Amino acid sequence: ASKKIHAAPPLVLCGGFVMLIVLGMLLLKLPFASTQSIGWMQSLFTATSAVTVTGLVVVDTGSAFTLFGQLVIAILIQLGGLGLMTFAVVTLLALGGKIGFLQQTIAKEAFNQTDTSTLVSTAKSVLWFSLIVESIGMLILTLYWSAELGWKTSLLHGFFYTISAFNNAGFALSPDSLMPYVADPVINLTITALFITGGLGFSVWMELWRKRCWNKLSLYSRLMLTGTLLINVIALLAIYWIEYDNPATLGALSSCGKWLAAWFQAVTPRTAGFNTLAIHQLEDATTALTLLLMFIGGGSLSTASGIKVVTFMVLVLATYSFLRRDGAVTAFGRTIPTGTVQKALALTVISVGVTWISIFLLLITEQAAFIDVVFEAVSALGTVGLSRGLTASLSPAGELIIIILMFMGRLGPLTLAYFLASPRSRTIAYPESRLAVG
Template sequence: MVIRRALGAIRNPAQLVLAAFVTLILVGTALLSLPFAWDDDSSHRFVDALFWSTSASTVTGLGTTDMSGFSLFGELVLLGLIQLGGFGIMTIGSVFALVASRRIGLRQRMLAQAEIGAVDIGELRSLIGAIAKITVGVELGIATILFVRFVAHDDIGVARAAYSGLFHGVSAFNNAGISLYSDSLVQFADDPFVVFPITFAFIIGGFGFPVLVEFGRRIKPRRWSLHTRITVAATAVLLVAGPFLVLVLEWTNVDTLGPMGIWDKLQAAWFQGVTPRTAGFNTIDIGAMHDETLNIMTCLMFIGAGPASTSGGIKVTTFAVLGFAMWSEVRGDSDINIFRRRLPVGISRQAMTIALLSLTIVFTTAVILDTISPFSFTQTSFEAASAFGTVGLSTGITGALPTFGQLVLVVVMLAGRIGPTTFVMALALRQRQRAYAFPEERPIIG
C-alpha cells in the first residue's frame, strides 16, 4: 500500500527512472562494500564502492581503484550492474510485469518509453521483446568469438576464457568499457580478433534499440524512419572522422601510435577513434596522447551515440538537428528540412536545451575538478565529458582526485545516464497550449 501510494505520487515517469537507477546504485554499493567483494584484506573506502557501483550501473567505466582488486564476487556484481543498467531496469520491470499479468498500463508504457526511447508507444510490447533478443544475441555472439580467441591464444583455461569472453561481451554491447584487465585492452592493440568484435559490439549497442529493431523490420534504407536515417548518417560520419583525426594527430607520438607498424596504427586509431563515442575501452595509453587529440575525443564523448542506446552524451540526433538548424538559419530557410522531411517547430528548441544544459554540466564539472586538483583543464574537461557521456575513458586522474571530486563525478555519471532521454520526456509531459499569446518583439542577435 505504501509503495502504491508512493508511485501514485510521482507524476513524472522520469522521476521513476531516476529513483530506479538510484536504487540500483545503492544496492550495488552495499554489495561492493562487503569484505569478500575484494581480493585483498585491506579496508576499502565507501566512496570506492559507491563510485564503482555508479560507474557500472550507468555503464560508464570510470574507476577509482584497479579492477584487479575485486574478487570474483565483486566482478560478478559489476557484471550484473552493467547488464541491468545497460538494458534498463525499468525495461526489465516492464518485461516482468508483462509476463506476470499479460498486460501493461499507460504509466508503465510511458516509463519504459523514457528509458528505451520507443518511437511508438503502442508498439512497446513487441519492442521490449525485440530488445531482449537483440541484447542476448549480440552479447552471446561476441562472447563466443572472444572465448574462441582466448582459448586458442591464451593459456588461461576453458572456464576462465568463457568467463572473460562473456564479461567483455556484455561490457562491450552495453558500452560500459569495464575490462577484467588492469590495462583495459592495451595488450590486444594489435589483435584483430579482439579489436573488431569489441568495436562491432559497442557500435551496435550505440545505435539504439529503436534503430536496431527497425533494421530487422525494414532492410531497405529508403523505408527507414527519419530517426534511423539521421542516426545512421551521423554515426557513419563520426566513425570516419574520429579514427582519422586520432590517426593524424597521434601518427608520430612515440608514446602511442609512433612505434607501431602501419597496419597496427590503422587498427589502433580505428579503435581509439570510435570508442570515445561511449565505449570506454582503450588499446593505447590515453594519458600519453597529445592535448589536441584529447580535445577531439572530449568533443566525441560529449556528442555520444544514438538515443535510447547504452550510451550517454547529447546523442547524435541532437547534434545533427543542431547542425541542420544552423544550416537552415544560414540559408535563410524558415523550416528545418532533413532527408526531405520537415522537422517540428519545437524540436530545435529541445535540442538546444539539451545541448546547453549538457555543456553547462560538463563545463561546471571541469572547472570544479580543475579548482580542487592539480590537473590541467584539458584533463579535467576530458574526465568531466567522459563521466557525463558515460564513456569511461580517463587520462589516469580518477583515482587521484579528491573525495569531493569523485563524488561530483558520481552525480555527473548518473545525470549523464538518465539526462537527455528523461529530460526530453519531461519537456514533452509539460507541453501545454496557452489560450493567449504575448506581443512579439525581436531582440538583436549576434
C-alpha cells in the same frame, strides 16, 4: 490488477537507478566481494560507474574484486545498460499482469517510442537482440582467449568483456584496459563491433531488420546512420594522421596495427570507454577531438550516452538551414519540427552548462592540470570512462562530483532538468518582440 504508480516517469527512472546503485554499493561492500578493503566511497563510485555504464574506476576491477564482485559489476552494467524499463516491462509481462497506462507512459519515455501497442513486443525484441548479439560476442571472445588464458579464465573474460562492450561500459579486468591487444584484429574488431552495435540503438537495428531498404527507413535512423558513418570516418582519418609519428601511440605499430589502433581510438570515445592506446600520451589535438566525440556520444535508446548523434545532427542542420534562410529545418526530404530543434538546443545548453560548472568546481577541488580535469568531466557526463589518469587521485569532493556527473549523464540532462522546472500551462500569450542577437 496492476498497482497505480503515481510518480512521473523521470522520477521512476531516477529512483530505479538510485535503488540499483545503492544495492550495488551494498553488494560490493560485502567482505567476499573484494580482495582488499574497499571504502564506502569507492564502493559507491564503482556501483555508480557500473550502473551508469561509464567505466571510470577508482580501484582496479580485475585485482580488487573477487569473482563475485566482478559478477555483481557485470550484472549492474547489464541492468543499467539495457535500461531498467526493459526489465520492468518484461517482468510485469512475465508476472502475467497487464501493464497499466502509467507503466505504458514510463516505458514510452524509456523507449522513445510512441506506439504503445508495440511496446511489449519492443521490449521483448530488445532482450532477444541483446541476448543474441552478446552470445555471439561471448563465443568469439571466449574461444579466442582460451588458448592464452585457459578455459576458466577465458570464460570469465569472454562474459565480462562482452557485457562491458555491448553495454558501452568500458570496464576492463586489467588496469591497462585492452592495451595488450592494440594490434590484435580479432579483439579490436569483436569489441568495436559489440559496442558500436549497442551504441547505435535498438530502434535503428529493428528498423534495419524490418525494412531492409534505405528509402523506407525513418528520418531518425537515416540521420543516425549517416551521422555515425561520417563521424567515425573523419575521426579515424584524423587520428591516423595526427598520431602516425607519435612513438607513444601509433609510431611503434605495424601498418595494419596503426589502422586498427586508430580505428579503435576513433570509435571508443562515443561512448565505449575501452582503450588500446595510452590516453594521456595522445597528442593534444587528438585529445581535443576525443573531447568532442565524447560530448556527442552515441544513439538515443541505446547503451551509449552523450548529447547523442542525432541531437548533434539537428544542431548542425538547424544552423545550416538558418544560413540558407530556409523557413524550415529539413533532412532527407523531411521537415524537423521546431519543437525538436528547441529540445536539441535545451539539451545541449544544459549539457554544456553542467559540464562547465563541474569543470569549474573540479578545478577548485583538485590539484590537477586543466586538460586532465576537462577530460575527466566530459568523460563522466558522457558516461565514456576514458581518463588521463585523474580518477584514482580524485579528492572525496571530486569523486562526488564525478559520481553526480555519471548519474546525470546516464539519466540524460532532460530527465534531470525535469526536477528543476515544473511545467506550467500558459494562458496569456505575450506579443512578439524583435530582438537583436549576435
